[in-house]
Amino acid sequence: MSTSHTIFTTDGPIAELTFNRPESRNAMTWAMYDALVDACDAVDADPAVRVLVLRGADDRAFVAGTDISQFRDLRTAEDALAYEARLDRVIDRLERVTKPTIARIRGAAVGGGCVIAIACDLRICGPDARFGVPVARTLGNCLSAANCARLLDLIGPARLKDIMFTARLLDAQEALAAGLATRVVDADALDRVVTETAHTIAANAPLTISATKELVRRLQTHRRIEPSMGHDLITACYTSDDFRSGVDAFLAKRPPVWTGR
DSSP: OOBTTEEEEEETTEEEEEEOOGGGTTOBOHHHHHHHHHHHHHHHHOTTOOEEEEEESSTTEEEEOBOGGGGGGOOSHHHHHHHHHHHHHHHHHHHTOSSOEEEEEOSEEETHHHHHHHHSSEEEEOTTOEEEOOHHHHTOOOOOHHHHHHHHHHHHHHHHHHHHHHOOOEEHHHHHHHTSOSEEOOGGGHHHHHHHHHHHHHTSOHHHHHHHHHHHHHHHHHTSOOGGGGHHHHHHHHTSHHHHHHHHHHHHTSOOOOOOO
């Protein structure tokens, strides 16, 4: 189950997946996304596991997005739609895990990391947690319809537009006030609180918990548009000159120059 950049463990009723690429602030490769799916499958297949915890390998980041070097190969509309469809399948699988999921967050949960976090049931954070999808400043791409809907469900349209338009990150306290963070605790108490919360959930009626989780998922899914209704917007962003120059600028560690083309 573990890979070179992920560590999967179980301890009684608690499973834990650690994103273990600290040299890149746990930026996600496709192998790491695949490992997340494998962890979801393992948790659902093991009746002894009651809760899945996701965390970063160190306290600098939960997950600082997707590895941007993977975007160099995105050139056509088909490439763009395939990328977002693949990511949607991963996040949908995480959302569909029948056991409760907890994101244990220190540092950055941005881009793909923010998307992973919002697909979890609970987000328990240290005081240095930061959330956002700063693509208007970095790459010039956009969220899929499903991931936009997940963020919209949590923080509402005004805050969603605020963070997407400005590309700013929410700190832990603002994320808590917005409904994005579930709890914020002192750094030295975070692991204890996550563990205690996981064991409290694990001790409760599993059918009640799984039914509640699935009912919420179905209600949210019922309100979402068909993925294809966002394809024109994804294509426009990912095939633009701005996106290509944004990726090059990010990897070269220089500011992008936006042209709107």
